Amino acid sequence: MDASAAAEADARHGVPRHVAVIMDGNGRWALSRGLPRTEGHRAGVAALRRIVSHSAKRGVECLTIFSFSSENWNRPAAEVGFLMTLLERFVRRDLAEIHRQNVRVTMIGEREGLEPRILGLIEEGEALTRDNTGMTLVVAFNYGARNEIARAARKLAEEVASGALAPDDVNEASLGARLDTAALPDPDLVIRTSGEQRLSNFLLWQVAYAEFYFSELHWPDFDEAALDAAFASFAARDRRFGALSAKVAR
Ligand code: IPE
Ligand code: IPE
Ligand code: MG
DSSP states (O other): OOHHHHHHHHHTTTOOSEEEEEOOOHHHHHHTTTOOHHHHHHHHHHHHHHHHHHHHHHTOSEEEEEEEETTGGGSOHHHHHHHHHHHHHHHHHHHHHHHHTTOEEEEESOOTTSOHHHHHHHHHHHHHHTTOOSOEEEEEEEEOHHHHHHHHHHHHHHHHHTTSSOGGGOSHHHHHTTSTTTTSOOOSEEEEOTTOOOOTTSSTTTTTTOEEEEOSSOGGGOOHHHHHHHHHHHHTOOOOTTSOOHHHHO
């Protein structure tokens, strides 16, 4: 998106067009209450329901949520298993309501090697909501930005090797068009909860000019008011994209 389109998006009530959220702190939320980490993940799903509805209500066009990273497989098998069960329950219980809200669901991340049952659920969600015209909910699942960029580079290499693409045609646009996010605008705002200030391999390419917002709240405590506070902070930012501020440029 170019600077003027972004400025236009900001002018729409200061609500970012694309919000990307690193939903962090489920485990710490639970531990601080003397509960097992799994309870934190369960509470995290409840927070997700609220944030999806509220984002759609505020006019967000695209909400990307980091739900499981390519590195999260390194957690204990029991926790990974629980997270997979939660995903399954989310699709079974929440998909109909999400569909009712006219939300379109799509996944980014590595599909190859995923258990067929899990991939089937995700594809079921995508198929059911494909024609919805409201907010797009992008689920980053088995997602790692370096993996995504490497897969895009491999596609380009295959096309060059087969003669379909000239080496000169390898550029920002052609690489971007082979990322999982090819059809999406770049995020305007990245939110990370639970006080950590890092990307943890999330959307490295796409956040080149995103604004960042870090909340001390653990994800299960992140509610509608917290999201509105993030939007208010975003609305006050001066996005220059390397050029001059809109005020100065006139
Ligand atoms: C985020 O919460 C959920 C996932 C990464 C799946 P965490 O499970 O990372 O919670 P903390 O960071 O350990 O508190
Ligand atoms: C990032 O959180 C991944 C998700 C929110 C799904 P992590 O909790 O896995 O990140 P690190 O390990 O603290 O960097
Ligand atoms: Mg964490």
